[in-house]
Amino acid sequence: MRYDVAVIGSGIAGLNFALRSAEKGFRVVLITKKRVANSATNFAQGGIAAVLEQTDNFKQHIKDTLEAGSYNNNRAAVEYMVTRGPSAIHRLLELGVPFATREDGELMLTREGGHRARRIAFVGDYTGREIERTLVRKARQNPLITILENTFAVDLLVRNKICYGVQILHNGRVTNIFTPITVLATGGLGQIYRHTTNPDIATGDGFAMAQRAGCILKDMEFIQFHPTALNVRLKRMFLISEAVRGEGAYLRNKDGKRFMVKLHQLAELAPRDVVARAIFKELASGRVFLDLRHKNPRIIRKRFPQIYTTLKKYKLDLTKDLVPITPAAHYSCGGVHVDFGGKTNIQNLFALGEVTHTGVHGANRLASNSLLEALVFSDTIMRHIKKIPQKFPKNANFRRLRMTQLTIAENRELTRLKKEIQKILWDDVGIIRNTADLKNARNMLERIAMILSSYKGFHVKLWEVKNMAETGLSVIEAALKRKKSLGCHYRMA
Known part of the structure; x- marks a missing residue:
């Protein structure tokens, strides 16, 4: 079958773009390394930041984003993303994402580190899972979207700075897929670190593919470490959402003291880089803990059901115990440099989500801006791709790698x-x-x-x-x- 668009990656960025492409009548092939729902989006607990209440405003969200990013952000990109936040949330609501609501039917909002207002829309403590589930269901129902699961993207097919598609391993065969438009939405690189909150698939494939293809990579030094991963022996580190601190959790050192109070005016809700470094330094002399014992247990169990249940497996009670935590590699703020339309410096190649550098995150990402960025810019690309080139110059002379067996x-x-x-x-x-x-x-x-x-x-x-x-x-x-x-x-x- 011929395709108009090849999307590599099945997180929020890749899935939303695939759906948007299909809405335009384009035939899409979605290539995903494992099962379609096995993405970093699926593990996102916190939520999506957007200005949704009269007590909040775009100016403050922009300011919070710039401050968190140490003003290394592209201000125009930040403004572009923030002002489109409300419509992005409404898009998810229309698709059926069951965001938490108040008794009056309005969205319930929480607060996270670096934010000076409650502006995080969420679904319990498993927001990403619900977004992923909703988008996957819609993609599977769409006859214009073909999903290739357990398919490894080997390399982009690029010659003379023109992308012709992607080479893949599918059903035991290496083959080339030629498409007029190729979109890189491969997610992050957390698995290059010993301790990470990222799933096993996050081995930096998209960054490496893009670099081999001649793409510009920018701000790759800015690797964000999430301050609060569960500090017990785990095969994959369990993230304890920023929203836990947003709901009032304290950070305590081995002596039981709240060390963040003296370090930043926002205390436990300081930007992630500040909190992660502070915890890292405290860990040199002993353990660091998350403390929610002073909050209403019933409310905490209802607000954080997944975290509460997971901690119980390790004989920890979120409402009664000090929970040991440690920073872990979490997010790449830099990546493949793109413009507002997701264009790379390679013709016909676009990129979306964590693998990109749009400039919105600067030197440190503001909590819950990642899903927002993926959603806003995956919508934006469709405005730039007016139509699929009819006379696409296929070039079948790309070599196919020879499969080998490892001893x-x-x-x-x-x-x-x-x-x-x-x-x-x-x-x-x-x-x-x-x-x-x-x-x-x-x-x-x-x-x-x-x-x-x-x-x-x-x-x-x-x-x-x-x-x-x-x-x-x-x-x-x-x-x-x-x-x-x-x-x-x-x-x-």
């Missing part, structure tokens, strides 16, 4: 290299950085990249580890170039 020894070696990459990034390119560590990390990753280059053929595990190494090097190079601390890029030397 037991090679499989073990790739597992070891993956863990080594994660350790290097966490130890040397983490919350607090210095020149010596960054240079050491670069040297070690370059060595790993050399080892990986000796492998011949294609295997998903090999390609993922290659993508991790390439993306990690992009982060390191950007961090070395930025000599001074800014936002979530904090250098001691």
